[in-house]
């Protein structure tokens with residue numbers, strides 16, 4: 001299983017981190033060991049002092065493929081949820097400044113959180129999906145798939161030009177504005193439309 005992630009896929013988020021909006025999707029990966037197992041506790045990592053949540057829509061690949069044309073890409077994913085791309089922002093800023101790879105900031109154990117999968121058949125319009133994140137019951141992030149710079153089909157097609165995609169792979173499709181810090185004791189809850197996808201505590 002592979003975990004792909006898209007960076008800078010919402011204009012307002014790229015702006016809040018002072019990044020320019022790229023023409024092509026920014027792709028990075030997390031290893032399988034980055035996945036927080038369902039119902040496992042999440043512990044604040046000791047190597048960071050600035051842990052950020054990034055709530056994102058995540059799609060699940062249902063068909064193996066390579067060099068997938070964008071017009072057929074919709075057949076390659078069948079489920080959606082919300083997830084968190086946890087980021088050690090202090091480490092990422094340091095690595096970005098030096099032009100180094102991001103893995104130590106983003107690919108560590110348990111840095112990828114996934115909610116319950118929702119079958120895409122039940123979604124009316126995949127280009128108009130609302131999602132949001134609450135921190136301690138307060139709304140902190142709100143997004144809609146229609147605001148993505150690179151929509152789902154384009155991302156799947158683009159990734160498949162470089163990596164074969166396989167059943168069970170997942171793609172974090174980027175975070176909207178409103179990323180921020182968490183501390184021990186915080187509770188995060190993510191929604192797709194009106195349905196809660198997961199609730200978790202930072203331990």
Ligand code: ZN
Nearest residue numbers: 054085174175
């Ligand atoms: Zn992200």
